[in-house]
Amino acid sequence: MPRIAVTVDGIRYEEDVEPRLLLVHLLRDRLGKTGTPVGCDTSNCGACTVMLDGKSVKSCSVLAVQADGSDVVTIEGLATAGTMHPMQRAFHEEHALQCGYCTPGMVMAAIDLLREDPDPSEETIRHGLEGNLCRCTGYCNIVRAVRRGAQSMGQAVTTP
């Protein structure tokens, strides 16, 4: 069984993994990071989105062995000392969730899109969140939350 070393939310783990173990199952079942849900099982919905070496990926479509030597950040790694990440707070304040199942992936994808455009227009946000589905169809509030999150992350959002 391959042995991998992976850093998750700042903590380094060494794990023996079956090759077929998916990253999302490593996170949830082995490391207890249940903040990252399994959604669609087919890499469509984006609920399981995490950062892998700084870029968003769907953790149901990455094998744990492929993450060997990598740095993973999940939704659980965003808050610092009990204070929510500005993007998490923005989702809370803008009521950008109903059932909340898509939220961890939405927040990760939102933070990822700000990496490229810290001042995103509504269109940029919608395009950047293309890979994340909300089946409560609460997209309007999600887009608002991302704009607010961008703002409070220290970037003024000026475009309407």
Added chain:
Amino acid sequence: MIPAQFDYLRPGSLQEASEALASDEEAKVLAGGQSLLPLLRLRLAYPSLLVDVSRLEELTGILDERDHVFIGAMATHDEVLRSPAVIAGCPLVALAAATVADPAVRHRGTFGGSLAHADPAGDLPAVALALECVMVTSTRQIPAADFFLDYLEPALEPGEILVGVKVPKLGPGWGFHYEKFHRTAQAWAIVGVAAAVRRANGSIQEARIGLTNMGPTPVRARAVESALQGVELGEAVRQACAEAAEGTSPTSDLHAQADYRRHLAQVLTHRAVNAAAGRP
């Protein structure tokens, strides 16, 4: 679903990878895994061994050469669409790569992987065909026209690995567009059209058209290409594009009937040629 069991190898060299693949006919190459992992999860594929080529040096990087851009097989769609060499030398590749699925998939999915997967519904195979790319493998060079043999069947021998792709630079006067029709970001193109058009003196001198998802392999719309030669922009272009479905054999599936795909091919080819020719 959890995939069926398989062994995993991360070889240290291209030769080691080739040997492992050649010695086991149920072995599969693993690149970014964005096509393969969903297949494994749905248990539509049962490889005995995955050979992870993602960390092989030879397969990485994008090089700006004199008459072509060399794109390493492991270059991700995200790297490709941002590459200054690709944007300057072969912009059609960047345009098509930007339409692949969504950002998270583009961070993992690779240029070489999508070509070697040889899915006619993938966006890059039609582009590689239209641009007359050359596939560089661990043993030889294969023109794109000889590479896509059948549905999910590339012209790779057992143990042969796609290392990278030479994308010819078409030079000044050419315009490009990739027109894709699909319902959601993650869905395959129902039909896609890759167009490269050379214009001079208000008319089209030369055109190359690749079609996505119009048969078991990507296809060139040869009838349109010859009908477009010397044609002035306007109504004549629409007439030429009416031949887009000629010689194609599109499938009927959940998303569209074959006759609808034939119709789409005409409409989308018209749009793609106009856009490539700089006409809104």
